[in-house]
Amino acid sequence: MSITISGMTKRFDRTEVLQGIDLDVADGELVALLGPSGSGKTTLLKIIAGLEWPDSGRLQVAGQDWLQLAARDRRIGFVFQHYALFPHMSVRDNIAFGLEVMPRGQRPSRAQIAAKVDELMAFLQIDQLADRYPAQLSGGQRQRVALGRALAIQPRVLLLDEPFGALDAAIRRDLRRWLRGVHEATGSTTIFVTHDQEEAFELADRVVVMGAGRIEQIGHADDIHDHPASPFVARFMGATVELPVTLAAGRATGPGLDLSALPRRALPDGPARIFARPADIRAVPDPAACWTVSSLGSTGAELHLTATKPDGTEVEVQMPRRGAPALSRGAPVALRIEAAAVFPDSRRDHAAPVLPLRKEIAR
């Protein structure tokens, strides 16, 4: 089922939680909503599920207006972070629940329900747990049961809200791989919410980055990592070093900065800011440079240093220790920035780029 959301807004009291969302999800696609806490991810998911209603905008699923449909008529599978399995029901009964409560005309027979549940438990690799109760399961097992319950009704759309949020890192990784397999096998259009970048990029076909009620960027992992569409996305993706530069003929320059590795950009002349990751910066000894090494440490593999300017600006640098020049505290250094996003100063932080970053001019 394809999903088309257009011009969607939602306000709670005075907060505009969704500020005009436009999003197309293709039939069978697996899409992640990624963003910091409070950016509106869950609200968007709840609107698709029919648990919230927008103030304006459209929601069409396979061409049908879902805002005219009650939640129970949407045939949606929904899994929350705090999966609420019924504690007094066995695994088997939890999974069967959605089928058992179907209206009489649509409800499969007892034998059909039993067969469906057996098939799902085998598919989810939890058949040996059929007669256990939720309290007797691990977090990862409970999560699989929750997913089994959501899948039992053969949902047209599967919505997962931080499905692995409460689990530890190793189990999350296992379940991610497993969920990807489930998605490929069932082919249901799936949207999941996460604030974990690795999870979003590993699992999803496309990632939707949300910030403060807006979609900041939609794309694939490499694209979002290398070409953030806004300062917000750059910061969110770990480009925590933010420095003023001057753009002239598509080239950025700044005091004590070597920016010759950056491609020319189709951006207007004038003041701008660059956003770089500490791991994309190299400190290079230079007696004439305005930066000095103010702290220096090593993790064995990497040197972590802080470079400081007389005006108090500080920059974190992480560079491979092997092959690094000899550096000591107080040494003057230039900063060579090997990759960075550049945004003209006139832009509002969350606006779309004046010119797409990808439109780089050949040197």
Ligand SMILES: Nc1ncnc2c1ncn2[C@@H]1O[C@H](COP(=O)(O)OP(=O)(O)OP(=O)(O)O)[C@@H](O)[C@H]1O
């Ligand atoms: N029922 C409600 N009444 C009032 N405000 C609400 C309600 N539901 C959500 N909000 C507010 O809307 C904003 C967005 O919430 P939402 O849960 O959609 O964000 P989120 O991106 O999913 O965050 P998180 O990652 O923390 O779950 C928040 O500021 C939240 O406090």
